[in-house]
Amino acid sequence: MSANGPVRRRGRPASAEKAAGEPATRDRILGSARAEFAERGYDKASIRAIARGAGVDSALVHHYFGTKEQVFTAAVQGAFAPALGIPDLLLSGDPEEWGEQLVGYIFMIWEDAVTRDPLLAIMRSAVNNETAASIFRGLITRNLLERVAGGLDRPDPELRVELAMAQLVGTAMLRYVIKVEPIASARPEDLIPRLAPVVQRHLTG
């Protein structure tokens, strides 16, 4: 069940659902948290508004996640879940093919609104607040950057991975956020062959 699940009476969770549906409630809180952080920014986001958006008590948000910082961390981790498959995908293959594998996988995540929107929401929060940026930075460093760089037998592996990420982050910005044409409407099959060799060059060139 997502943030779009059935509307419930606000204020307190029905105890039957609380017992049977903890993952659903948790997901609904995370969906509401992403929306709140994206809309109001990290500083102005409130646990109360996140609870309201999920149709639960503030106490339940604290119960599941703790502080606002911890709610944000959980929301980032949730949004990043699909991307966390990247290190395993790459490390199981030949580094000379990472460019194509990585770009193909990233477009799979991006082209589905279900996996794209949470990522964009979290990126918006991180762009606008130093605390949010710092949490975001820690998570991508530990979960993506260090693991992928660890499999790269080249000088300056972290910098290589970040320059490859920069190409992809910038493509996402222009295509999905600023929506400048023609990149916003280009087909993935026209973009992937232009991006893969450049990403490959950063990684192993």
Added chain:
Amino acid sequence: MSANGPVRRRGRPASAEKAAGEPATRDRILGSARAEFAERGYDKASIRAIARGAGVDSALVHHYFGTKEQVFTAAVQGAFAPALGIPDLLLSGDPEEWGEQLVGYIFMIWEDAVTRDPLLAIMRSAVNNETAASIFRGLITRNLLERVAGGLDRPDPELRVELAMAQLVGTAMLRYVIKVEPIASARPEDLIPRLAPVVQRHLTG
């Protein structure tokens, strides 16, 4: 004179300064507008707060710039002024050297907080609001994209320029906004030689 110029009595401009110093007042309003848009987002930004930040009447903001949308457009144009030299720079040279020229010039703009901070402020507004993104999109399309693509004798010139821009926009995001290491602290002379050939490849490869 910039937004850091002398502090003045708030509420109404001294008429002597109004006569002699219109460009200074205008700049101060634009500096305040950038700060307000970056901090509160386009939707929540108000002409009143922009006026207050510049130490002038709201009426004077309307007098110089018109509506909120027009204030934003002027702020973007101001922030982009240094980047508007890019088309002339490139079009006067050999497209086979555009990668190096463009990346060198961009780092000159980025590495000076005076030219970088207004750009980042405007980028933050555009990331968080569709109206702001649309104004931003129109300006970069007309002032940068179309002009540079017009000098490129290759198929899909706009898409080429945008993929090159994506590499640079993403680098700015990771280096100056998210501040992930090691790219955040890398020296320009270590980044430029890695970026220039990739940008060149997008443009003419």
